[in-house]
Amino acid sequence: MTKLTFIAFDGATFEVEAENGSTVMENAIRNGVPGIEAECGGACACATCHVYVDEEWTDVVGQPEAMEEDMLDFAYEVQPNSRLSCQIRVRDELDGLVVRVPERQA
Numbered sequence: 001m002t003k004l005t006f007i008a009f010d011g012a013t014f015e016v017e018a019e020n021g022s023t024v025m026e027n028a029i030r031n032g033v034p035g036i037e038a039e040c041g042g043a044c045a046c047a048t049c050h051v052y053v054d055e056e057w058t059d060v061v062g063q064p065e066a067m068e069e070d071m072l073d074f075a076y077e078v079q080p081n082s083r084l085s086c087q088i089r090v091r092d093e094l095d096g097l098v099v100r101v102p103e104r105q106a
């Protein structure tokens, strides 16, 4: 299991144990993290699972692929550390990952 921390826009913190191979978005939904909508169910087609990856983790998480990059254009207040959480697969190296939820989606 890999530990993930979500920080909601109001500062509420959610620490969850995630299974490797699942996505960061799936774990947010499963644990009721507010602010993650994931309307398309993880198909990289809605941009409502937008998160900000903590600066200390951006290198480990990596950069979005082209399709995700295109979809991020539809997200609200995109920053250099923006990612779509359905496109981040949980793996051992992400143990301790911290992501923040934006004020709103799209």
Ligand code: FES
Residues within 6 Å of the ligand: 025, 037, 038, 039, 040, 041, 042, 043, 044, 045, 046, 047, 048, 049, 071, 084, 085, 086, 087
């Ligand atoms: Fe729709 Fe991530 S859930 S793009």
